[in-house]
Amino acid sequence: MNKAAILHLSESFMAYAISLDQINIRLRADRKDKLDVRLVYTYKCDYPHVWKEEKMEKTFEDESFSYYEINLKLLDKRLAYVFKVSDENETYYLSENGLEEVYDFENFYFTSFHMPYIHEADFFEPVEWMKNAVFYQIFPERFRRGDFSKDDSYINQAWEDLPTPSSFAGGDLKGIIEKLDHIKDLGVTCLYLTPIFISPTNHKYDNIDYFEIDPQFGSKEDFKKLVEKAHSFGIRIVLDAVFNHMCHENPVFKDVREKGKESIYYDWFYIDGDKADIEKINYETFAHVYNMPKLKTSNKEVQDYLIKIGKYWIEEFDVDGWRLDVSDEVSHDLWKRFRKEIKSAKADAVIIGENWHNAEAFLRGDELDSIMNYAFTNTCLDYFKGKISAQKASDKLNMILMRNRDAANRMMLNFLDTHDTPRFITEIGGSLDKTLAAIALSVVYMGANSLYYGTEVGLEGKGDPDCRRTFPWEKIEEKQDVLGKIKEILAVKKHEAIKNGGIKIYSEGDLLILERFVNEKTLSLAINLGKEKNFDLGCKEILAAGNFKNQKLGENSFVIWEK
Numbered sequence: 205m206n207k208a209a210i211l212h213l214s215e216s217f218m219a220y221a222i223s224l225d226q227i228n229i230r231l232r233a234d235r236k237d238k239l240d241v242r243l244v245y246t247y248k249c250d251y252p253h254v255w256k257e258e259k260m261e262k263t264f265e266d267e268s269f270s271y272y273e274i275n276l277k278l279l280d281k282r283l284a285y286v287f288k289v290s291d292e293n294e295t296y297y298l299s300e301n302g303l304e305e306v307y308d309f310e311n312f313y314f315t316s317f318h319m320p321y322i323h324e325a326d327f328f329e330p331v332e333w334m335k336n337a338v339f340y341q342i343f344p345e346r347f348r349r350g351d352f353s354k355d356d357s358y359i360n361q362a363w364e365d366l367p368t369p370s371s372f373a374g375g376d377l378k379g380i381i382e383k384l385d386h387i388k389d390l391g392v393t394c395l396y397l398t399p400i401f402i403s404p405t406n407h408k409y410d411n412i413d414y415f416e417i418d419p420q421f422g423s424k425e426d427f428k429k430l431v432e433k434a435h436s437f438g439i440r441i442v443l444d445a446v447f448n449h450m451c452h453e454n455p456v457f458k459d460v461r462e463k464g465k466e467s468i469y470y471d472w473f474y475i476d477g478d479k480a481d482i483e484k485i486n487y488e489t490f491a492h493v494y495n496m497p498k499l500k501t502s503n504k505e506v507q508d509y510l511i512k513i514g515k516y517w518i519e520e521f522d523v524d525g526w527r528l529d530v531s532d533e534v535s536h537d538l539w540k541r542f543r544k545e546i547k548s549a550k551a552d553a554v555i556i557g558e559n560w561h562n563a564e565a566f567l568r569g570d571e572l573d574s575i576m577n578y579a580f581t582n583t584c585l586d587y588f589k590g591k592i593s594a595q596k597a598s599d600k601l602n603m604i605l606m607r608n609r610d611a612a613n614r615m616m617l618n619f620l621d622t623h624d625t626p627r628f629i630t631e632i633g634g635s636l637d638k639t640l641a642a643i644a645l646s647v648v649y650m651g652a653n654s655l656y657y658g659t660e661v662g663l664e665g666k667g668d669p670d671c672r673r674t675f676p677w678e679k680i681e682e683k684q685d686v687l688g689k690i691k692e693i694l695a696v697k698k699h700e701a702i703k704n705g706g707i708k709i710y711s712e713g714d715l716l717i718l719e720r721f722v723n724e725k726t727l728s729l730a731i732n733l734g735k736e737k738n739f740d741l742g743c744k745e746i747l748a749a750g751n752f753k754n755q756k757l758g759e760n761s762f763v764i765w766e767k
């Protein structure tokens with residue numbers, strides 16, 4: 205037995221409450237070891253102490269480790285526990301003492317793992333609608349122009365031109381309203397708009413006024429109409445909050461540029477010297493760009509200001525949540541306060557961070573609900589580019605799920621591309637078949653999924669700014685077959701097994717297989733990037749498929765079925 209691989213952390217993502225009387229406990233071990241793992245537990249305050257033993261199931265496997273889990277129903281909220289880990293040769297007990305051949309149960313008060321108490325506020329409950337949401341991400345400047353009466357002197361590219369870092373094509377909120385039918389028809393349940401507040405750039409990540417819609421995109425009236433119509437279609441709306449930094453032209457920062465230390469906002473930023481100077485860039489910024497001075501988000505006044513913005517758009521316009529830009533570089537204590545205030549304004553509002561890396565520290569139930577799952581994106585890119593095998597893809601998909609609590613996993617935002625990355629189809633060499641299989645993977649994997657606008661017509665694009673091309677509406681008629689396929693795949697998200705089911709991910713030769721199961725029903729996905737192979741599904745119900753004919757999975761194919 206590889207003793208060094210065995211790990212448990214109490215009161216963490218490896219031991220957390222899922223209700224007032226239920227906890228999930230995980231133990232990690234070497235994948236190569238064939239183990240029998242048992243949870244041995246007692247209730248701390250029971251006399252005499254009766255120790256019970258329950259077998260833990262092996263639920264996930266990544267390249268190096270196996271993970272054993274148990275959902276334990278509790279009779280008391282104060283639990284003491286150790287693990288009994290055996291292979292055919294030896295048995296060890298794991299406690300806070302480490303691994304021992306004999307565990308001194310008499311002394312458990314000092315050495316066992318503890319779940320001291322479960323309070324109502326301790327469990328992280330997923331936002332119900334998020335668990336099987338289908339997001340549609342729009343970069344408003346490029347989606348559609350609907351308002352032809354606005355001052356359009358800022359527009360400097362024709363709709364059909366390729367974008368540049370500083371080009372404006374004229375997309376707006378009216379354009380989105382016009383196309384809500386199209387979005388609804390796809391099966392979308394939530395819109396995510398990149399920033400829409402006043403800003404000089406086409407992407408609007410450098411904000412001048414967080415309380416006003418940029419006139420290029422429309423008015424508050426337009427926005428109200430958009431939210432109302434979307435809601436009437438059963439589509440929610442999530443906005444982009446850029447709280448790490450603002451625009452150098454924002455009146456708040458301008459005040460510091462003018463008055464220096466005399467400004468009441470001086471301490472809202474990180475300034476080296478008396479005055480903020482955009483020539484010298486003597487202040488902290490986002491990614492060293494002069495036009496995005498970084499806010500001091502640990503400052504209580506800054507927090508009050510940002511929280512006010514977060515609540516304003518929920519209370520006045522009924523938006524359904526926030527995507528938080530550069531959330532990983534923002535102070536944890538802002539997110540803790542932000543969460544409380546946002547949830548009190550709207551209990552089922554969702555909070556999604558833009559954290560590209562492991563964000564467990566943000567996903568404990570007191571800050572973010574979800575993150576943009578770039579680890580999933582990266583796995584898809586590697587797998588569909590042929591850089592990794594089905595086995596390795598399965599290992600990685602398993603590993604990602606073992607980073608976080610179940611609630612966070614069920615709300616992850618899984619996508620193939622965004623306005624910050626090359627378009628997936630372009631990255632993998634233009635294969636539509638592979639793209640469809642990848643969308644199927646994003647739908648069947650645990651969490652919500654997001655489709656970047658234009659994917660439904662096979663829109664291509666390299667990195668920023670090319671990934672922000674205008675939507676080619678004229679192509680929609682000729683792309684009906686792709687559109688139909690995508691609809692078919694997205695419809696799978698409605699299934700109960702996707703929303704509330706367990707998950708098993710593994711490979712069989714060249715096939716990558718995902719199973720989602722709930723109440724005796726199993727929904728499965730098989731993806732084949734290898735040679736054509738027989739795949740007899742018998743008479744099971746096929747929900748969606750690509751390149752699957754006569755019980756044969758062709759090259760770059762997939763099938764989703766239920767039994």
Ligand code: ARE
Pocket residue numbers: 369407409410446490491493529530531558560561623624668669
């Ligand atoms: C512009 C140009 C770029 C140029 C850049 C720097 O378009 O070509 O490289 O300037 O000069 C917004 C605009 C961008 C703009 C940028 C700066 O949308 O077009 O770029 O402002 O003016 C990191 C951050 C992550 C960030 C990505 C892009 O951690 O937060 O980089 N994403 C958000 C938004 C962006 C937005 C901003 C932040 C700024 O989604 O659209 O950019 O508000 C690794 C790292 C990550 C890193 C990632 C990508 O994985 O760990 O931290 O993300 O790579 O670089």
